[in-house]
Amino acid sequence: MKIYPASLTEMYVEWDLQGETFTIYRSTSPTSGFEKLAEFVVQPFFIDKSVNLYDENITYYYRVEGFSAGVKISEAGPDTLEYVEKDNVANKVIYESKVLLKQMKNPPVFFLLKRRVGMPCPNCYNPITKRIKFPNCQVCGGTGVLSGYHDPIAARISQDVSQMIVASDAYDSDKTALTPIRAWTANFPRLHPEDVMVDIMNQRFKIVGVTPRTKSQYLIRQVLDLVPLEKGNSAYSVPVDRRMKPIV
Ligand SMILES: [Zn+2]
Known part of the structure; x- marks a missing residue:
């Protein structure tokens, strides 16, 4: 999971997890109080527009869960920004x-x-050589991963x-x-x-x-x-x- 400030009021959270949909949680404590920010997210990122990086006393922690057909198959976090510097000029x-x-x-x-992680493409992925058989596979877009x-x-x-x-x-x-x-x-x-x-x-x-x-x-x-x-x-x-x- 990677977390970046997208501005002083927005956090950008990105992950490489298996799943068709993702649920994102946030807390200001690493151990408790996680609340759900969004679910059924189909992209591998989320922009949290409810942060306040002007307040240096608050630390935001994120957790993400990946789901396939309603079943949780992956998770990441809690993670946070390693370092927060309030930079009004950058924000502007x-x-x-x-x-x-x-x-x-x-x-x-x-x-x-x-899609960086996922189910191997049944049409072109060779599990023995761990390579794709045809670079122009129409099932996965040549990525080797189902819905590439x-x-x-x-x-x-x-x-x-x-x-x-x-x-x-x-x-x-x-x-x-x-x-x-x-x-x-x-x-x-x-x-x-x-x-x-x-x-x-x-x-x-x-x-x-x-x-x-x-x-x-x-x-x-x-x-x-x-x-x-x-x-x-x-x-x-x-x-x-x-x-x-x-x-x-
Ligand atoms: Zn394929």
């Missing part, structure tokens, strides 16, 4: 970055976060989207040697290499690099390196409702 810069992204009025993009991506999340990026629509046949799938396209997004959702970005035209890109821009311990924004995926890539098999509203 985070806010201004989000305002800037909104003002650009770019069409939203959709992130498919790769979490549900899409709409967000904003700064990049003229028209520049991003490139002839995909100029690229050799994942093995491209060409310079990736750069874009930046706000501080959440936290992105990782191998997550996928979908633009409003349904062009799909693999995130090959994420460079955080930080101040103190605060993540201000994330600079992304993106490589277009060929139309035949299995990431195209994940449905995305492109009318979804951005979370930031």
